[in-house]
Amino acid sequence: MGVTANVVSKLEELPSASSIAISTGVNSYFDVLRAVVDVFATRHDLYVFYVTSTIPSKNIENLFELLGIDSSRVFFVDTISHLMKEASAMEDRFLYIESPTMLEYMMLKVEYLARKYNDKKAVVILDSVNSMSIYNGPKIMSEFLHILVTSLRSWDAYMVIISMRDQNTESIHSMLNMVCDEIYDVEEGE
């Protein structure tokens, strides 16, 4: 099986309200996103709340379009566009936060989406723990992830935390082990 199919298969094993960290290399990154956003979320009719601190949301949407991924069910919480001076007008599909250091506002924007779009369950993607760790120390990151994962359980939402294998440190490993139900390592040769 390919990366996409393997990731989908792993996600299918999870009970609802689970949290999973997916560790991937650069080459498999888009296959992972396709698995979560295109296949898994569509199959289960889930909203996707996509928290990005890596790539501006408009760029991700453009990439999805190029890859033929339907992004109509995706809502972005974008923490990076302000820093890049690329943020445009705020609307529900593109919620901007001034900086990846405003962790509480990430929680609040996800809660806003979960409350407002509560007719379906959701999968929340955090992309990525590595880029967020550039801006935040391990203690506050652990606290943030712990509260976010716990609160998402009460919303019955899935949580997918993307981590880039080459950038993972020991502290990121420990943090993900502590807060996630599952850790899945995508093998490049899959």
Next chain:
Amino acid sequence: MADRGRERCKTGIAGLDNILNGGIPRGNTILITGSCGTGKTTMSLEFLVHGALMGERSMYISVTEAPEKLVENMITYDFFDKKLIDDKKLLFIDLQEIYVKLGLEKLEFTLEDVNILVEQIVKMVKELGIKRLVVDSITSICYRLTSKEEIREFILHLGKELSDLGCTTILISELLPSARGYSQYGVEEAIADGIILMGNLERRGDLLRTIQVIKMRGTTHSRAKYVLDLTSIGVLIAPLLKGGSVEVG
């Protein structure tokens, strides 16, 4: 603390009702205090709208802003229904008009003037069956009072009368960012049944809106600081992460 036995006035703001262990004890007069831009007016309006939606007639007495402008701002909220105003479940009163009606168009009030004003507010609450009241702001009224004794008398008298009527009251207090204590004159905070402090917290260059319940008679409550966001579905509240921070006001 006496959590049982006191009926609650649910604010309708989920995070705040959790912090307050179910809501504000009914009949309390509380101070929402903070510097400008911290969300005092927005949160108070939401308290009134939720009350009106729950069938409790609610009234906003505005000293500083025209009611029309306030209503205009409220239209952006998903939970707001203009019918509440048309049906007179949500009332907006311009205090300037009351001043004119009572002949209180003066810069300084005597104790007698204070009592006339309190009686007028109480009369409206009684006649209209108001269960939730917001006065925005108490600081603007206190500005016309010449002594701390008058301020004390005003708030005590108003709070007592409204509590007897079962009206839960929010007094909005404006603070300078550099202020110490929880109110401009130092009297309001001592008399109020509750104090909700709203502020700005600077953390590594980010400015976060915060909320903290300092005191609330008649209930146990969290005294921790939380971060809030003003959204179209109302005020949302999240715990403040402990990462080292510097208070600015």
